[in-house]
Amino acid sequence: DAKTTQPTSMDCAEGRAANLPCNHSTISGNEYVYWYRQIHSQGPQYIIHGLKNNETNEMASLIITEDRKSSTLILPHATLRDTAVYYCIVTSYKLSFGAGTTVTVRA
Protein backbone atom coordinates (compact mmCIF):
# COMPACT_ATOMS: atom_id res chain seq x y z
CA ASP A 1 0.00 0.00 0.00
CA ALA A 2 1.15 3.51 -0.75
CA LYS A 3 2.59 5.60 2.06
CA THR A 4 0.69 8.67 3.24
CA THR A 5 1.89 11.86 4.90
CA GLN A 6 -0.36 13.87 7.20
CA PRO A 7 0.29 16.79 9.54
CA THR A 8 0.76 15.67 13.12
CA SER A 9 -1.90 17.94 14.53
CA MET A 10 -4.24 20.79 13.80
CA ASP A 11 -6.72 22.95 15.63
CA CYS A 12 -10.09 24.03 14.36
CA ALA A 13 -12.74 26.40 15.66
CA GLU A 14 -16.15 24.96 16.38
CA GLY A 15 -18.59 25.66 13.58
CA ARG A 16 -15.86 26.29 11.02
CA ALA A 17 -14.76 23.95 8.25
CA ALA A 18 -11.80 21.71 8.99
CA ASN A 19 -9.57 20.89 6.03
CA LEU A 20 -7.29 17.91 6.58
CA PRO A 21 -4.58 17.37 3.96
CA CYS A 22 -2.97 14.09 2.99
CA ASN A 23 -0.13 13.40 0.56
CA HIS A 24 0.06 10.05 -1.20
CA SER A 25 2.41 10.61 -4.10
CA THR A 26 3.11 6.89 -4.67
CA ILE A 27 -0.55 5.88 -5.01
CA SER A 28 -1.14 3.30 -7.71
CA GLY A 29 -4.05 3.05 -10.11
CA ASN A 30 -6.14 0.51 -8.19
CA GLU A 31 -5.71 2.06 -4.75
CA TYR A 32 -8.46 4.00 -3.04
CA VAL A 33 -8.12 6.79 -0.51
CA TYR A 34 -9.94 5.95 2.71
CA TRP A 35 -10.44 8.20 5.72
CA TYR A 36 -11.10 6.88 9.19
CA ARG A 37 -11.09 8.56 12.56
CA GLN A 38 -10.55 7.36 16.11
CA ILE A 39 -12.14 9.17 18.99
CA HIS A 40 -10.24 8.70 22.22
CA SER A 41 -9.14 5.05 21.82
CA GLN A 42 -12.53 3.89 20.56
CA GLY A 43 -12.61 1.67 17.50
CA PRO A 44 -11.73 3.45 14.24
CA GLN A 45 -14.76 4.84 12.43
CA TYR A 46 -15.12 4.98 8.66
CA ILE A 47 -15.67 8.45 7.26
CA ILE A 48 -15.42 8.41 3.47
CA HIS A 49 -13.42 7.02 0.57
CA GLY A 50 -12.78 7.70 -3.10
CA LEU A 51 -10.76 6.76 -6.14
CA LYS A 52 -10.42 9.88 -8.25
CA ASN A 53 -13.68 11.79 -8.13
CA ASN A 54 -14.65 14.07 -5.29
CA GLU A 55 -17.02 12.45 -2.83
CA THR A 56 -19.47 13.74 -0.26
CA ASN A 57 -21.53 12.03 2.39
CA GLU A 58 -23.32 13.05 5.56
CA MET A 59 -20.07 13.25 7.49
CA ALA A 60 -17.57 14.87 5.18
CA SER A 61 -16.32 15.70 1.70
CA LEU A 62 -13.25 14.25 0.04
CA ILE A 63 -11.36 16.21 -2.58
CA ILE A 64 -8.77 14.25 -4.58
CA THR A 65 -6.39 16.09 -6.88
CA GLU A 66 -6.43 15.23 -10.55
CA ASP A 67 -3.05 13.49 -10.36
CA ARG A 68 -4.30 11.63 -7.24
CA LYS A 69 -1.12 12.44 -5.37
CA SER A 70 -2.91 14.26 -2.59
CA SER A 71 -6.35 14.66 -1.06
CA THR A 72 -8.20 16.79 1.47
CA LEU A 73 -10.86 15.71 3.90
CA ILE A 74 -13.31 18.48 4.69
CA LEU A 75 -15.48 18.49 7.79
CA PRO A 76 -17.90 21.28 6.82
CA HIS A 77 -18.99 22.42 10.28
CA ALA A 78 -16.71 21.01 12.95
CA THR A 79 -18.17 20.27 16.36
CA LEU A 80 -16.47 19.41 19.63
CA ARG A 81 -17.38 15.77 19.00
CA ASP A 82 -15.18 15.81 15.89
CA THR A 83 -12.08 15.98 18.08
CA ALA A 84 -10.24 12.80 17.11
CA VAL A 85 -7.26 11.32 15.29
CA TYR A 86 -7.94 11.26 11.55
CA TYR A 87 -6.28 8.66 9.37
CA CYS A 88 -5.75 8.88 5.63
CA ILE A 89 -5.17 5.37 4.24
CA VAL A 90 -4.38 4.40 0.68
CA THR A 91 -5.24 0.80 0.01
CA SER A 92 -6.67 -1.83 -2.26
CA TYR A 93 -7.56 -4.19 0.59
CA LYS A 94 -5.83 -4.03 3.95
CA LEU A 95 -5.97 -0.99 6.21
CA SER A 96 -2.55 0.24 7.30
CA PHE A 97 -2.90 2.96 9.90
CA GLY A 98 -0.25 5.59 10.30
CA ALA A 99 0.01 8.16 13.05
CA GLY A 100 -2.77 10.28 11.57
CA THR A 101 -3.63 13.90 12.32
CA THR A 102 -4.81 14.78 15.79
CA VAL A 103 -7.61 17.29 15.27
CA THR A 104 -8.73 19.38 18.22
CA VAL A 105 -11.93 21.35 17.80
CA ARG A 106 -12.06 24.32 20.15
CA ALA A 107 -15.13 26.18 21.32
Add this chain to the structure above:
Amino acid sequence: EPEVTQTPSHQVTQMGQEVILRCVPISNHLYFYWYRQILGQKVEFLVSFYNNEISEKSEIFDDQFSVERPDGSNFTLKIRSTKLEDSAMYFCASSAWQGIAKNIQYFGAGTRLSVL
Protein backbone atom coordinates in the same frame (compact mmCIF):
# COMPACT_ATOMS: atom_id res chain seq x y z
CA GLU B 1 -27.52 0.66 12.81
CA PRO B 2 -25.74 -2.72 12.80
CA GLU B 3 -22.51 -2.80 14.78
CA VAL B 4 -19.60 -5.04 15.61
CA THR B 5 -19.75 -6.22 19.21
CA GLN B 6 -16.70 -7.21 21.24
CA THR B 7 -16.52 -8.92 24.60
CA PRO B 8 -15.20 -8.50 27.18
CA SER B 9 -14.47 -4.78 27.18
CA HIS B 10 -11.54 -5.36 29.53
CA GLN B 11 -9.65 -8.59 30.16
CA VAL B 12 -7.00 -8.95 32.82
CA THR B 13 -4.82 -12.04 32.73
CA GLN B 14 -1.60 -13.41 34.13
CA MET B 15 1.43 -13.85 31.91
CA GLY B 16 1.46 -17.30 30.35
CA GLN B 17 -2.30 -17.73 30.46
CA GLU B 18 -4.50 -18.27 27.42
CA VAL B 19 -7.08 -15.66 26.53
CA ILE B 20 -9.91 -15.65 24.02
CA LEU B 21 -11.27 -12.39 22.75
CA ARG B 22 -14.70 -12.54 21.22
CA CYS B 23 -16.36 -10.61 18.44
CA VAL B 24 -19.76 -10.69 16.81
CA PRO B 25 -19.37 -9.18 13.33
CA ILE B 26 -22.17 -7.48 11.43
CA SER B 27 -24.51 -10.26 10.37
CA ASN B 28 -24.25 -10.13 6.56
CA HIS B 29 -20.52 -9.48 6.48
CA LEU B 30 -18.16 -12.15 5.21
CA TYR B 31 -14.72 -10.66 5.90
CA PHE B 32 -13.35 -10.38 9.39
CA TYR B 33 -10.27 -8.74 10.82
CA TRP B 34 -8.32 -8.29 14.03
CA TYR B 35 -6.18 -5.25 14.79
CA ARG B 36 -4.35 -4.22 17.90
CA GLN B 37 -3.23 -0.90 19.34
CA ILE B 38 -0.60 -0.75 22.03
CA LEU B 39 -1.15 2.28 24.26
CA GLY B 40 0.05 5.43 22.52
CA GLN B 41 0.97 3.62 19.31
CA LYS B 42 -0.57 3.01 15.89
CA VAL B 43 -3.39 0.65 15.08
CA GLU B 44 -1.71 -2.49 13.68
CA PHE B 45 -3.24 -5.11 11.39
CA LEU B 46 -3.05 -8.65 12.74
CA VAL B 47 -5.10 -10.92 10.51
CA SER B 48 -7.93 -11.12 8.01
CA PHE B 49 -10.30 -14.07 7.67
CA TYR B 50 -12.64 -15.15 4.92
CA ASN B 51 -14.46 -18.36 4.12
CA ASN B 52 -13.12 -20.03 7.27
CA GLU B 53 -9.54 -19.36 6.35
CA ILE B 54 -6.90 -16.79 7.13
CA SER B 55 -6.53 -14.66 4.01
CA GLU B 56 -3.67 -12.50 5.25
CA LYS B 57 -1.66 -12.09 8.43
CA SER B 58 1.01 -9.76 9.67
CA GLU B 59 4.38 -10.57 11.23
CA ILE B 60 2.83 -9.90 14.61
CA PHE B 61 0.42 -12.80 14.15
CA ASP B 62 2.78 -15.61 15.13
CA ASP B 63 2.10 -19.13 16.39
CA GLN B 64 0.82 -17.77 19.69
CA PHE B 65 -2.20 -16.33 17.92
CA SER B 66 -5.10 -18.12 16.29
CA VAL B 67 -8.50 -17.13 14.97
CA GLU B 68 -11.67 -19.10 14.64
CA ARG B 69 -15.27 -18.74 13.62
CA PRO B 70 -16.73 -21.39 15.91
CA ASP B 71 -20.32 -20.84 14.84
CA GLY B 72 -22.27 -18.66 12.45
CA SER B 73 -21.97 -15.51 14.48
CA ASN B 74 -18.82 -15.38 16.58
CA PHE B 75 -15.26 -14.62 15.52
CA THR B 76 -12.56 -15.19 18.10
CA LEU B 77 -8.92 -14.34 18.64
CA LYS B 78 -6.96 -16.67 20.91
CA ILE B 79 -3.60 -15.90 22.43
CA ARG B 80 -2.13 -19.16 23.69
CA SER B 81 0.41 -17.99 26.22
CA THR B 82 0.17 -14.28 26.89
CA LYS B 83 3.23 -12.08 27.28
CA LEU B 84 3.50 -8.68 28.89
CA GLU B 85 3.91 -7.12 25.44
CA ASP B 86 0.52 -8.48 24.37
CA SER B 87 -1.10 -5.82 26.54
CA ALA B 88 -3.02 -3.68 24.10
CA MET B 89 -6.43 -2.75 22.79
CA TYR B 90 -7.67 -5.37 20.35
CA PHE B 91 -10.17 -4.34 17.70
CA CYS B 92 -12.32 -6.62 15.62
CA ALA B 93 -13.66 -5.40 12.29
CA SER B 94 -15.88 -6.79 9.57
CA SER B 95 -16.70 -5.84 6.01
CA ALA B 96 -19.08 -6.88 3.28
CA TRP B 97 -16.35 -6.66 0.62
CA GLN B 98 -18.11 -5.33 -2.45
CA GLY B 99 -14.88 -5.27 -4.38
CA ILE B 100 -12.02 -2.87 -3.87
CA ALA B 101 -14.38 -0.02 -4.64
CA LYS B 102 -16.20 -0.57 -1.39
CA ASN B 103 -14.31 -2.42 1.31
CA ILE B 104 -15.57 -0.45 4.27
CA GLN B 105 -14.46 -2.02 7.52
CA TYR B 106 -16.60 -1.49 10.59
CA PHE B 107 -14.83 -1.69 13.92
CA GLY B 108 -15.95 -2.78 17.35
CA ALA B 109 -15.27 -0.78 20.49
CA GLY B 110 -12.34 -3.02 21.36
CA THR B 111 -11.16 -5.25 24.18
CA ARG B 112 -8.49 -3.87 26.44
CA LEU B 113 -6.14 -6.74 27.34
CA SER B 114 -3.94 -6.25 30.38
CA VAL B 115 -1.27 -8.89 30.97
CA LEU B 116 0.19 -8.85 34.47
